[in-house]
Amino acid sequence: MKHTSTEKVSAPFxxxxxxRIVTDGDGVTTLVAFAGCPLRCKFCLNPHSWNGSVEPLFLxxxxxxxxxxxxxxxxxxxxxGVTFGGGxxxxxxxxxxxxxxxxxxxWNISIETSLNVPQENLGDIISIVNHYIVDIKDLNPIIxxxxxxxxxxxxxxxxxxxxxxxxxxNIIIRVPHxxxxxxxxxxxxxxxxxxxxxxxxxxxxxxxxxQL
Amino acid sequence: xxxxxxxxxxxxVRRQIAETNxxxxxxxxxxxxxxxxxxxxxxxxxxxxxxxxxTERRTLxxxxxxxxxxxxxxxASALDASAQSTSDTVRNCNLPPDDSExxxxxxxxxDNNTTITIGATPVKKITEESQILxxxxxxxxxxxxxxxxxxxxSTKVVARxxxxxxxxxxxxxxxxxxxxxxxQFPGGNTALQQFLSxxxxxxxxxxxxxxxxxxxxxxRISESGKVSHVKVKTKVHPSLDAEAVRLVNSMPDWEPATLxxxxxxxxxxxxxxxxxxx
Numbered sequence: 410m411k412h413t414s415t416e417k418v419s420a421p422f423x424x425x426x427x428x429r430i431v432t433d434g435d436g437v438t439t440l441v442a443f444a445g446c447p448l449r450c451k452f453c454l455n456p457h458s459w460n461g462s463v464e465p466l467f468l469x470x471x472x473x474x475x476x477x478x479x480x481x482x483x484x485x486x487x488x489x490g491v492t493f494g495g496g497x498x499x500x501x502x503x504x505x506x507x508x509x510x511x512x513x514x515x516w517n518i519s520i521e522t523s524l525n526v527p528q529e530n531l532g533d534i535i536s537i538v539n540h541y542i543v544d545i546k547d548l549n550p551i552i553x554x555x556x557x558x559x560x561x562x563x564x565x566x567x568x569x570x571x572x573x574x575x576x577x578x579n580i581i582i583r584v585p586h587x588x589x590x591x592x593x594x595x596x597x598x599x600x601x602x603x604x605x606x607x608x609x610x611x612x613x614x615x616x617x618x619x620q621l
Numbered sequence: 622x623x624x625x626x627x628x629x630x631x632x633x634v635r636r637q638i639a640e641t642n643x644x645x646x647x648x649x650x651x652x653x654x655x656x657x658x659x660x661x662x663x664x665x666x667x668x669x670x671x672x673x674x675x676t677e678r679r680t681l682x683x684x685x686x687x688x689x690x691x692x693x694x695x696x697a698s699a700l701d702a703s704a705q706s707t708s709d710t711v712r713n714c715n716l717p718p719d720d721s722e723x724x725x726x727x728x729x730x731x732d733n734n735t736t737i738t739i740g741a742t743p744v745k746k747i748t749e750e751s752q753i754l755x756x757x758x759x760x761x762x763x764x765x766x767x768x769x770x771x772x773x774x775s776t777k778v779v780a781r782x783x784x785x786x787x788x789x790x791x792x793x794x795x796x797x798x799x800x801x802x803x804x805q806f807p808g809g810n811t812a813l814q815q816f817l818s819x820x821x822x823x824x825x826x827x828x829x830x831x832x833x834x835x836x837x838x839x840x841r842i843s844e845s846g847k848v849s850h851v852k853v854k855t856k857v858h859p860s861l862d863a864e865a866v867r868l869v870n871s872m873p874d875w876e877p878a879t880l881x882x883x884x885x886x887x888x889x890x891x892x893x894x895x896x897x898x899x
Binding site for chain 2: 417419420421427428430435436437444445459461464465466467468472479480482483485486487488500501515
């Protein structure tokens with residue numbers, strides 16, 4: 410985040426994972442995870458991105474590029490690139506904009522997001538991101554609130570923006586079965602609504618709880 | 622996907638790049654039998670070698686092909702290709718004959734356990750602890766795997782089926798936009814650069830040997846702004862490294878980073894440049 414107009418943009422990161430193969434899209438990708446998230450999902454994959462248990466490292470876009478460019482050859486050869494996740498990457502649109510300017514247009518940039526961010530954040534990066542992976546939790550606002558602690562107004566608005574501005578082929582919507590929060594009917598309804606909105610890649614999956 | 626399979630896949634990509642561009646590169650079967658992240662200094666050195674050869678071809682106005690040459694390559698085909706390659710120990714493999722930098726890098730990797738630099742990029746020997754971090758030594762990223770329960774949900778929340786048009790809850794979110802602010806040196810980045818240049822003491826031995834370079838330091842900034850855990854991430858020369866550490870340790874307290882309105886402990890990099898031509 411910028412401090413003053415003369416200060417460089419930087420953002421907090423909790424980790425960088427290289428050599429993910431066909432996990433976040435095509436080719437070889439590097440997953441870059443931001444710290445900070447607006448949600449407090451009960452079964453969060455990466456709670457250390459927001460609960461303070463891991464101290465993040467602040468990097469500028471240039472510093473991040475220096476770290477990830479080691480795999481440029483793989484990115485170019487396989488159609489891969491960088492996937493921003495976290496945490497919530499769309500809290501840092503300015504960072505992503507600047508990173509795109511540095512890395513050029515040949516790398517694929519993907520975003521793993523909840524879309525629960527201000528509309529202008531999505532608007533700022535919509536023309537520079539190649540692929541979106543959106544975990545919508547559940548479209549039912551009551552279920553969403555109970556699971557995440559937040560409302561999903563922004564998610565619904567951003568889904569509409571995404572559908573208008575981005576080719577549906579480049580969007581994957583993930584609809585989880587969340588034990589104790591949503592039932593089959595809820596998931597079916599979410600999928601129906603998403604299909605009605607025009608999304609074509611909808612990935613239903615299961616949050617599998619650890620055996621107690 | 623385990624590390625061995627990642628390694629084989631990446632070897633397949635390197636092989637494809639080399640073949641497509643007429644670059645001689647023999648990739649022996651890896652016989653390492655421990656836990657593997659999917660890469661190692663040898664694999665990294667092969668990448669650097671390929672990049673160097675591609676640059677040479679480009680300089681000679683020869684056509685090169687990188688983009689998409691391995692697009693769509695499946696894991697199965699990569700494993701097949703690996704099974705057909707000649708098997709040899711890593712130590713005794715045939716190296717590209719004319720590239721002394723490549724051979725030196727491999728030799729150093731074999732014989733010692735230190736960070737090696739190939740070109741301008743530090744390539745750390747991959748240890749179990751640092752395998753995927755390459756600089757972020759205290760964090761682990763979890764891939765997209767199913768989460769585990771962190772609390773008892775024996776009392777289930779039963780959600781009723783939701784039908785009809787979408788509606789939203791009546792109360793809008795308050796202005797609770799997540800913010801993160803980076804830690805800041807008192808006075809900002811300009812003041813930081815001024816502090817470094819005014820307080821740096823160029824070591825005599827390095828000056829006499831005309832040694833220059835940029836030492837990259839990683840430091841922790843506590844919730845109260847105190848600087849600690851100063852360590853060298855990219856070395857240049859022992860005297861320069863030591864001076865960079867001294868300099869960063871002498872810094873005043875910073876404004877701490879914040880996340881969601883709370884001060885947090887963070888790490889930051891500092892670049893300490895030593896130049897004799899000022």
